[in-house]
Amino acid sequence: MPGSGHHLTDLSYFPGCSLESSARESNISLMEAAGILGLNLIELEDWNCCGSSSVNILDKEIAFSLAVRNLSLAPPHRPLMAMCPRCLYHLREAHQRLVREPETLRAQERRWGRPISPDLSIIHFLEVLVRLGPARLKQGLVRNLNGLKFVPYYGCTVFRPPALRQGTYYQGELGHVLTMLGGVPLTRALTHRCCGSFLSAARADVVTPLVNEIMASAVAEGAECLVTSCAMCQLNLEIRCTLEPRLPIFHFSEILALALGAEDYEGWFTRHLVDPRPLLAARNLIA
Amino acid sequence: MNPAAPDLKPRDAANRIVLAEQDRFLAGDIKRLSGTDLSRCYHCRSCGNGCPFIRGMDYPPNGIIRLVQYGLRRQALESHAIWICVGCHTCSVQCPMAIDIAAVMGTLRHLALEEGVVIAESNILDFHREVLHSINQYGRTHKLGIMLRYKVRVRQWFADLDVGLRMLAKRKMDLTASRVKAIDEITRLFIPDWKR
Numbered sequence: 001m002p003g004s005g006h007h008l009t010d011l012s013y014f015p016g017c018s019l020e021s022s023a024r025e026s027n028i029s030l031m032e033a034a035g036i037l038g039l040n041l042i043e044l045e046d047w048n049c050c051g052s053s054s055v056n057i058l059d060k061e062i063a064f065s066l067a068v069r070n071l072s073l074a075p076p077h078r079p080l081m082a083m084c085p086r087c088l089y090h091l092r093e094a095h096q097r098l099v100r101e102p103e104t105l106r107a108q109e110r111r112w113g114r115p116i117s118p119d120l121s122i123i124h125f126l127e128v129l130v131r132l133g134p135a136r137l138k139q140g141l142v143r144n145l146n147g148l149k150f151v152p153y154y155g156c157t158v159f160r161p162p163a164l165r166q167g168t169y170y171q172g173e174l175g176h177v178l179t180m181l182g183g184v185p186l187t188r189a190l191t192h193r194c195c196g197s198f199l200s201a202a203r204a205d206v207v208t209p210l211v212n213e214i215m216a217s218a219v220a221e222g223a224e225c226l227v228t229s230c231a232m233c234q235l236n237l238e239i240r241c242t243l244e245p246r247l248p249i250f251h252f253s254e255i256l257a258l259a260l261g262a263e264d265y266e267g268w269f270t271r272h273l274v275d276p277r278p279l280l281a282a283r284n285l286i287a
Numbered sequence: 288m289n290p291a292a293p294d295l296k297p298r299d300a301a302n303r304i305v306l307a308e309q310d311r312f313l314a315g316d317i318k319r320l321s322g323t324d325l326s327r328c329y330h331c332r333s334c335g336n337g338c339p340f341i342r343g344m345d346y347p348p349n350g351i352i353r354l355v356q357y358g359l360r361r362q363a364l365e366s367h368a369i370w371i372c373v374g375c376h377t378c379s380v381q382c383p384m385a386i387d388i389a390a391v392m393g394t395l396r397h398l399a400l401e402e403g404v405v406i407a408e409s410n411i412l413d414f415h416r417e418v419l420h421s422i423n424q425y426g427r428t429h430k431l432g433i434m435l436r437y438k439v440r441v442r443q444w445f446a447d448l449d450v451g452l453r454m455l456a457k458r459k460m461d462l463t464a465s466r467v468k469a470i471d472e473i474t475r476l477f478i479p480d481w482k483r
């Protein structure tokens with residue numbers, strides 16, 4: 001377990017489709033931050049889509065098998081870590097079902113020809129940070145966030161889908177971690193409002209007013225930016241906001257890596273639809 | 288662009304709903320399939336007050352539950368609400384009776400597909416189908432491919448063009464798809480058992 005703190009710790013890492021493509025900047029900055037913290041993220045060999053909302057809607061069994069294939073690829077002795085809350089949810093939900101239904105577990109093991117550990121621990125990156133503890137974070141701090149006023153935006157999935165009632169949740173942790181690094185969290189905005197998920201593609205007319213509501217609540221609190229742990233939220237908030245001026249929206253890993261002293265941020269921030277560089281430069285966080 | 292208000296006018300003879308003629312088994316079926324006991328709902332409407340998407344729905348979440356309780360099968364399965372629901376679970380968390388409303392919505396979507404009723408939000412369904420197609424092909428979702436095929440399906444070439452172009456300019460949509468190497472492990476899942 002990553003609890004030992006100061007040693008290099010091996011974790012299996014499930015990037016998921018968004019971090020692999022549209023949110024590549026989140027992936028790169030996460031790897032960077034993890035490296036600085038002494039974590040060794042080993043990408044799950046030949047992973048596939050976690051099942052996603054769409055497949056879960058059309059065919060629950062295919063979605064379940066998709067999630068389980070990933071579990072069958074994970075070495076049992078190290079935790080499987082995900083960054084995307086939705087991937088985490090689908091992987092965990094599938095794993096819980098395998099634990100509950102031994103015959104399903106055996107059938108799936110036969111299907112993939114690989115053993116699946118009922119003890120595999122599936123965790124979110126925030127949990128890894130919490131276990132590492134504040135001392136380790138403080139020790140790595142290079143760029144103090146200098147009072148950067150941000151809204152920790154969790155989106156809906158930390159809202160505890162009832163299937164995961166027994167799991168660990170990270171309520172407040174985005175804010176806690178970044179406070180430790182010098183940021184100022186503004187928690188009275190709409191931090192848990194759903195970003196619109198797939199409706200952003202098929203019913204933008206429904207999503208735009210919602211995203212605007214979220215953004216307006218952040219502006220009303222005096223926020224300079226939003227920080228989110230979900231790549232889909234980041235994208236929806238960026239592309240569906242029609243209010244001006246637009247606040248930048250960071251992936252949590254970007255801000256974390258920046259505070260920990262990462263230098264290759266230029267390549268991440270040029271991929272944003274709302275350029276965060278003026279804000280960061282004004283705060284003396286980047287040159 | 289909210290969907291038209293549902294045609295439930297009890298005083299109008301043509302629209303009169305005779306409860307005795309409705310599907311008595313619907314509530315029991317949904318309860319069994321979704322694993323949540325919706326007979327506990329006392330219509331406090333907390334779910335609707337929390338649902339971010341209620342403005343795009345024809346029935347509020349508790350309205351859907353009411354349809355199920357009354358056995359109004361067609362109205363429930365042909366509603367817009369079940370497709371607008373993204374499963375964010377805001378309602379399920381707020382419900383004082385711990386009813387997993389999102390699971391009810393999901394179960395109704397499955398029945399709607401299974402029974403082949405008219406799907407009220409065909410564009411949303413088309414989008415889901417394109418995601419499924421992409422995963423079938425690559426094992427992962429390829430955003431650009433999904434959006435292009437979706438556009439062909441719904442024939443709305445210019446809607447959202449600006450957003451698409453901005454995403455392309457920022458390389459948020461890759462031209463080539465990231466693929467699973469052992470793709471036969473994935474495609475096999477999509478073939479019905481009896482055809483394998």
Ligand code: SF4
Nearest residue numbers: 328330331332334382
């Ligand atoms: S919150 Fe629960 S009890 Fe209240 S109306 Fe909704 S489903 Fe019924």
Ligand code: SF4
Nearest residue numbers: 338372373375376378
């Ligand atoms: S799960 Fe569905 S019905 Fe419930 S709040 Fe979310 S979108 Fe609304």
